[in-house]
Amino acid sequence: MAEPRSDVVRNRGRILDAARALPRGDLRLNDVARLAEVGVGTVYRHFPTAHALVEALATDTLLRMRDLTREAAGDPDPAAALERLITAALDLQLAEGGLQTVLLSGEDESDEVREAKAELLSTWDAVLGRARRAGVVRAEIDAARLQHLVCGLEHAVRLSAPGDRDALLGVLLRGIRA
Numbered sequence: 300m301a302e303p304r305s306d307v308v309r310n311r312g313r314i315l316d317a318a319r320a321l322p323r324g325d326l327r328l329n330d331v332a333r334l335a336e337v338g339v340g341t342v343y344r345h346f347p348t349a350h351a352l353v354e355a356l357a358t359d360t361l362l363r364m365r366d367l368t369r370e371a372a373g374d375p376d377p378a379a380a381l382e383r384l385i386t387a388a389l390d391l392q393l394a395e396g397g398l399q400t401v402l403l404s405g406e407d408e409s410d411e412v413r414e415a416k417a418e419l420l421s422t423w424d425a426v427l428g429r430a431r432r433a434g435v436v437r438a439e440i441d442a443a444r445l446q447h448l449v450c451g452l453e454h455a456v457r458l459s460a461p462g463d464r465d466a467l468l469g470v471l472l473r474g475i476r477a
Contacts, residue, residue, distance in 0.1 A: 310337050311345050315356065323353050323397035351408040353397040358412060360395035361402075364388060365415045368422045377433040380426050382472055385449060389468060392453040399450050420446075431477075440475050448475070 317335035318326060326349045332339040346352040367387040374380035392398045407413040423442035430436040440448075452471050456464045 310335075310341050313337060314342055314345055314352070318352050318356055323356070323400060326353060326397075328352065348408065350400070350404060350406070353400050354408050354412050357395050357397040357401045358409070358415075360391050360398050361412060361415050361419075364391045364398070365419055365422075367391070368419055368426075372422050372426050377426070377429040378435045381430045381436060384423065384426050385445070385472065386468065388446075388449045389452055389456070389464075392449065393456060393464075399453060402446060403450065434477050436475050437477050445475070 313335040314331055314337065318331050320334060321330060328342045328346065328349055329339050331352065332342045335342070342352075346355060364387065368384060371380045371384040371387065374383060392402075401407075401412060402416065402419075407416065420442050423445065427436060427440065427442055427445065431438060431440075448471060452467055455467050459467065
């Protein structure tokens with residue numbers, strides 16, 4: 300496969316840089332094009348939907364989450380593994396505002412994202428299963444519910460005072476305990 304032309308690479312970079320400067324929840328490709336100083340057609344050639352652009356912005360963070368989830372799954376202490384998993388997920392979602400959108404989306408644009416999310420869900424299920432068997436977490440907490448709780452916690456932390464993260468995280472961790 301031939302290397303992409305330098306102007307194509309440059310335009311993609313400008314589009315991604317412009318998108319990073321805008322809120323992920325209400326990303327409009329026309330706004331991105333204007334900020335990147337490229338035509339809207341150029342944006343659509345690289346990213347056919349706003350979701351595809353948000354995915355591109357969040358993919359590296361999603362892959363970091365996948366790796367941290369693997370590490371948590373390897374922790375022999377089920378309670379520590381679960382806390383590590385939740386803390387890492389919260390921190391990464393706070394660092395990358397589009398990660399929540401990608402995690403909760405039922406329609407993924409790229410195979411890489413689809414595969415990473417499937418592995419994440421499977422690994423979360425494994426960590427939770429171990430925690431349930433050890434009597435550490437409430438029986439009704441499954442991976443999807445926990446993911447929603449972490450997304451809600453991210454929102455609560457963003458609305459709170461800067462020092463409230465640890466207190467709010469502690470409330471969540473205590474609330475899911477068996």
